[in-house]
Amino acid sequence: MPQRNALVEFKDAYLGYGSRVVVKGLNLTVGEGLTVLLGPNGSGKTTIMKAIFGSARVIKGWLRVNGSVTYAPAEVDGLINLTVLETVKTARRGYGWVSDEDAMDALMSVGIVGISNMRLSELSTGQKRLTMIARAIASNADLMLIDEPTANLDPGNRYRMIKVIRELANKHAVMVATHDVDIALTANQVVMIRDGNVIGVGEPGRVLTEERLTQLYGIVVKLIKHNDEVHVVFPVS
Numbered sequence: 126m127p128q129r130n131a132l133v134e135f136k137d138a139y140l141g142y143g144s145r146v147v148v149k150g151l152n153l154t155v156g157e158g159l160t161v162l163l164g165p166n167g168s169g170k171t172t173i174m175k176a177i178f179g180s181a182r183v184i185k186g187w188l189r190v191n192g193s194v195t196y197a198p199a200e201v202d203g204l205i206n207l208t209v210l211e212t213v214k215t216a217r218r219g220y221g222w223v224s225d226e227d228a229m230d231a232l233m234s235v236g237i238v239g240i241s242n243m244r245l246s247e248l249s250t251g252q253k254r255l256t257m258i259a260r261a262i263a264s265n266a267d268l269m270l271i272d273e274p275t276a277n278l279d280p281g282n283r284y285r286m287i288k289v290i291r292e293l294a295n296k297h298a299v300m301v302a303t304h305d306v307d308i309a310l311t312a313n314q315v316v317m318i319r320d321g322n323v324i325g326v327g328e329p330g331r332v333l334t335e336e337r338l339t340q341l342y343g344i345v346v347k348l349i350k351h352n353d354e355v356h357v358v359f360p361v362s
C-alpha cells in the first residue's frame with residue numbers, strides 16, 4: 126500500500142547497469158526528513174540515488190518517484206569551466222531556472238558567497254563540493270540527493286555542512302550517501318547497505334548498533350555517549 130507523502134518507494138527492487146545487478150531486493154520508502162545511506166565503498170549507495178533520477182536501471186521490482194529531484198554528485202566534471210555562481214544557476218527550479226537572488230541565497234547558506242566569481246577549475250575539492258550542494262539547495266526540489274557531502278571538508282566546514290543538511294531536511298526530503306556515521310546519527314532514517322543488500326533500516330537509535338556497524342565495515346566499531354550525544358569511534362588497538 127503506497128504511503129502518503131512518500132516521495133520515493135522501492136518495492137523488491139533490483140537495481141543496476143545493463144544486466145548487472147548491484148542492489149538486490151530493495152524495499153524502501155523515502156518521505157520528508159533526512160534519509161542516510163550508509164555502507165562501504167561499492168556497496169550500492171550511489172546506484173540507489175542514480176535509480177531515483179533515472180541513470181541506473183530498475184532491473185526487477187518497481188520504483189515510484191513522486192516530485193522533483195535534484196542530485197549533488199560527489200565529483201564534478203562537465204561544469205569545470207563555469208564560475209561558482211554560473212554553476213549554481215545551471216540548476217532547474219520548478220519549470221524555470223534559478224535567479225541570481227536564489228543562487229546567492231544558496232551560496233550564503235553554505236558560506237561560499239566570497240568565491241562566487243571563481244571558476245570551478247580553480248577550486249579545492251571541498252569548495253567544489255560546497256558549490257554542488259548550493260546548486261542543489263537553489264533548485265528547491267522536493268527531494269535532494271546528496272552524494273558524500275562531508276568528504277574532503279575541514280572540521281569546521283564538515284560541522285557546518287551537517288547543520289546545513291539538518292536544516293534542509295526540516296523543509297525538504299533529503300537523501301545522503303555517506304561514510305560519515307555522525308551524519309547518520311542525525312538522520313530520521315538510516316539505510317545500512319552491504320554488497321547491495323540492506324542489513325538494517327530505521328531510526329538511527331534503533332539500527333545504528335555497535336554490532337551492525339561492525340558487521341557493515343568489518344572492523345570493530347564502538348559508540349560512546351558524551352553529554353547526551355552519541356559518537357562513533359574506530360579503536361586502532
Ligand SMILES: Nc1ncnc2c1ncn2[C@@H]1O[C@H](COP(=O)(O)OP(=O)(O)OP(=O)(O)O)[C@@H](O)[C@H]1O
Pocket residue numbers: 142145147164165166167168169170171172173302
Ligand atoms: N555505470 C556503471 N556500470 C556498471 N557498474 C557500475 C556503474 N556504476 C557503478 N557500478 C558498480 O556498482 C557497484 C556499486 O557502486 P556504487 O557507486 O553504487 O557504490 P557506493 O556504495 O556509492 O560506493 P562509494 O562509497 O565507493 O562511492 C560497484 O561495484 C560499481 O563497480
